[in-house]
Amino acid sequence: MQKAYNQFPALSAKQAKRKTLVSLTPLIDVVFILLIFFMLASSFTKWHSVEVNSSSSNAGGSLATDLPPFLVQVATDKLLLNNSEITLSSLLKQAKVKPSEQAIILQPLGDTPVQALIDILDELNAQGIAPLQLVQDPTWQASKQTKIRANMPLEVL
Template identity: 35%
Template sequence: MQTPSRQPSFSQGEGRRRGIISLTPLIDVVFILLVFFMLSSSFLEWRAITVATTGSSTTGSGERSRESLLLSVSDVTIRLNGEQISIRELIPLLQRQMEADPTLFIQVMPIGETRLQSVVKLLDQFKLAGITRFRLIRDGNWSTPPAGVAGS
């Protein structure tokens, strides 16, 4: 009599068993990496803004020089030579005046407690419009630093 040959069958589950791989440690590592990169990353775009500075915003007689415009900037308003103006009106007006007088400078003066971000947004819009001749000047109220602030 012949002995029947035994052949492995897939349905019988014989042979080497496969171990179950748990995904929990992998998910933990991914979340730890995610948290690490979120905490160590900066979501702000850092870039330099080139700004011409002046020693004084006035001439010897106390009046502004004729080749410059004074743009007073606060968080809520923009004033061109003392008159309130919207940003939509300001950019085309400045472009026309810069084309008419290439030596014209715009003196940008943040007033009061203006946040830096408001000024930077305005300067970015100037740059996008091709207006590159501007100076950042100090508010007259900045002559002495606030109490507790070191500086000259």
């Protein structure tokens, strides 16, 4: 005799438990997404300011003292103090013994990277050497790839 389709199989007293598998893939995906987000959102640089007087803020760029200039020219790979090559440690020693009213004039030469100038400014500020004045190299010319127009942002061709 055939069983009717509406009959259910008999349940035994000991029903087999189903094992539930939990996949860790979505959890790992979420962890990596959070890791990438926090890495991109965090800042690994120490931001601080350096106080510098530009030559245009002073009347005609002249100093208020009669002392000879303390001109430090910054290049990519060397430092010049009054047109003679000097090391950073020697510059720091000489800058510490200068009169307090005598400003140090920093002049980046040619296409000196800004980071080289900032490194020198940081060292001088860390030693408490002030006042500092920043002037432009009179021989510097903008490269032919850089085009500056009046009332327009800087364009690089």
